[in-house]
Amino acid sequence: MQASMKGQVAQQVAGTQGRMACPRPAFMGTPASLPARNSLRATGRRVARQSARSRSTAVDVNAVVEAPMSYEPNMRSRTSTVLAIILGGGAGSRLFPLTKSRAKPAVPIGGTYRLIDVPMSNCINSGISKIYVLTQFNSTSLNRHLGRAYNMGSGVRFGGDGFVEVLSATQTPTEKVWFQGTADAVRQYKWMIQDVKNRAVEDVVILSGDHLYRMDYMKFVNYHRETNADITIGALPNSAERAKEFGLMKIDDDRRVIGFTEKPKTPEALDACRVDTTVLGLTPEEAKEKPFIASMGIYVFKKNVLIDLLTENAKAHDFGGEIIPEAAKKMNVVAYPFYGYWEDIGTVKSFFDENLKLTRHPAEFEFYDPQSPMYTSPRVVPPATIENSKVTESIISQGAFVHDSSITNAIIGLRAIIGKGCTIQDALIMGADYYESESKVAKKLAAGEVPLGVGENCVITNAIIDKNAGIGKNVKIINKEGVEEMSDEKRGIYIRSGIVVVTKGAQVPDNTII
Numbered sequence: 001m002q003a004s005m006k007g008q009v010a011q012q013v014a015g016t017q018g019r020m021a022c023p024r025p026a027f028m029g030t031p032a033s034l035p036a037r038n039s040l041r042a043t044g045r046r047v048a049r050q051s052a053r054s055r056s057t058a059v060d061v062n063a064v065v066e067a068p069m070s071y072e073p074n075m076r077s078r079t080s081t082v083l084a085i086i087l088g089g090g091a092g093s094r095l096f097p098l099t100k101s102r103a104k105p106a107v108p109i110g111g112t113y114r115l116i117d118v119p120m121s122n123c124i125n126s127g128i129s130k131i132y133v134l135t136q137f138n139s140t141s142l143n144r145h146l147g148r149a150y151n152m153g154s155g156v157r158f159g160g161d162g163f164v165e166v167l168s169a170t171q172t173p174t175e176k177v178w179f180q181g182t183a184d185a186v187r188q189y190k191w192m193i194q195d196v197k198n199r200a201v202e203d204v205v206i207l208s209g210d211h212l213y214r215m216d217y218m219k220f221v222n223y224h225r226e227t228n229a230d231i232t233i234g235a236l237p238n239s240a241e242r243a244k245e246f247g248l249m250k251i252d253d254d255r256r257v258i259g260f261t262e263k264p265k266t267p268e269a270l271d272a273c274r275v276d277t278t279v280l281g282l283t284p285e286e287a288k289e290k291p292f293i294a295s296m297g298i299y300v301f302k303k304n305v306l307i308d309l310l311t312e313n314a315k316a317h318d319f320g321g322e323i324i325p326e327a328a329k330k331m332n333v334v335a336y337p338f339y340g341y342w343e344d345i346g347t348v349k350s351f352f353d354e355n356l357k358l359t360r361h362p363a364e365f366e367f368y369d370p371q372s373p374m375y376t377s378p379r380v381v382p383p384a385t386i387e388n389s390k391v392t393e394s395i396i397s398q399g400a401f402v403h404d405s406s407i408t409n410a411i412i413g414l415r416a417i418i419g420k421g422c423t424i425q426d427a428l429i430m431g432a433d434y435y436e437s438e439s440k441v442a443k444k445l446a447a448g449e450v451p452l453g454v455g456e457n458c459v460i461t462n463a464i465i466d467k468n469a470g471i472g473k474n475v476k477i478i479n480k481e482g483v484e485e486m487s488d489e490k491r492g493i494y495i496r497s498g499i500v501v502v503t504k505g506a507q508v509p510d511n512t513i514i
Contacts, residue, residue, distance in 0.1 A: 391407045
């Protein structure tokens with residue numbers, strides 16, 4: 001910190017005793033701040049001497065000490081009292097076959113990212129550095145990605161107490177079963193929340209690993225604290241068409257939750273959840289279009305409240321279906337309105353649609369934002385190479401090779417290889433985890449196998465090609481028969497909601513038509 005620091009202190013020293021009042025930053029006590037402290041002391045001495053001289057000459061001297069514009073003295077202390085728990089989700093059956101060999105949060109999205117990168121990046125950008133990730137199904141690739149991308153075990157980046165730890169479902173002398181739901185997953189590890197290293201934690205943020213949005217969680221937490229809420233629920237105004245997919249809230253004029261229904265099953269139950277959403281700041285016209293308040297599935301709990309609820313409701317498995325409705329009857333449960341972009345990546349269709357939305361210009365959601373970027377695993381790969389090709393409204397990821405082809409409204413993932421003469425439209429090609437050498441490719445071809453990537457003269461539309469898949473030459477993946485649902489586990493080919501999915505590592509021989 002130098003005498004040019006931007007701030008709020010400007011003191012006239014002429015006619016005074018030459019003393020200088022200076023705010024003491026929160027980080028002044030650390031070793032790294034010693035040069036700054038010495039600079040301030042030297043500045044103070046210089047100002048004092050100049051003040052003494054000025055008294056004899058009747059000249060006013062102003063000393064200005066400025067602090068950085070982004071400086072917030074209490075930010076570190078506020079974020080250090082917050083713990084985030086990211087739920088890795090269940091078996092991911094609605095996203096199958098993309099979850100056949102990986103956990104739902106590990107599913108690639110946007111060419112270079114994974115779903116888990118969204119809540120992880122939001123935590124980092126919010127200054128929250130104490131993070132648990134709870135996993136159960138197919139967690140190997142998720143654990144590997146977290147280890148590579150967010151290795152904060154030393155905590156140095158966050159001042160010594162930050163961590164990212166994966167807590168997998170396990171059996172213990174007291175717990176003989178796997179996670180039975182969201183609340184049960186947190187309950188089985190509540191002893192970690194009470195651990196001595198989390199003694200400073202006051203609030204716990206519960207997050208999901210399969211949502212697409214950008215959010216400052218500390219604004220969420222501060223709202224929770226300002227309203228003295230026991231539980232705060234992220235809330236979205238919603239239309240009747242989509243409302244039935246979510247937990248719905250009824251709130252009073254103070255945004256206190258007075259009723260909570262998890263995914264209404266009948267039209268009557270849905271209509272009973274209709275509210276006046278102008279209380280969330282919507283205009284009357286917007287409130288008419290979105291008369292429901294949906295839960296985002298993210299919560300802030302007071303730490304002691306969370307522990308007590310999990311202990312008292314020992315048989316409750318889910319937050320949305322059991323814990324929250326009961327708590328709303330007797331506790332201060334508050335809705336926190338969120339007005340940004342948010343989507344639930346719960347099905348193959350929603351996953352496919354959200355990926356293709358990323359190719360629009362301008363896109364409704366973008367992974368890169370200079371003020372709040374989304375992070376992922378660092379990779380050492382060459383830039384994308386595009387030769388004599390036409391690319392329209394598409395994303396070509398690093399390490400991809402596109403040769404003499406037409407790419408329209410598509411995402412070409414990491415290390416993807418697109419052969420000559422291909423037409424790819426409305427498709428997601430996830431790419432590969434590695435490159436094959438020329439000798440490996442020759443060996444595969446000699447054995448009648450298909451190399452990684454998309455071969456020459458292929459047509460692919462309305463399809464997802466998972467990682468490390470091989471598509472032969474002259475293949476057409478177009479869902480020629482217009483099939484809505486189909487499963488061919490032997491070949492690794494599925495159709496979900498009319499979208500063709502070629503599974504991870506599958507091989508599609510030359511001249512195949514799907």
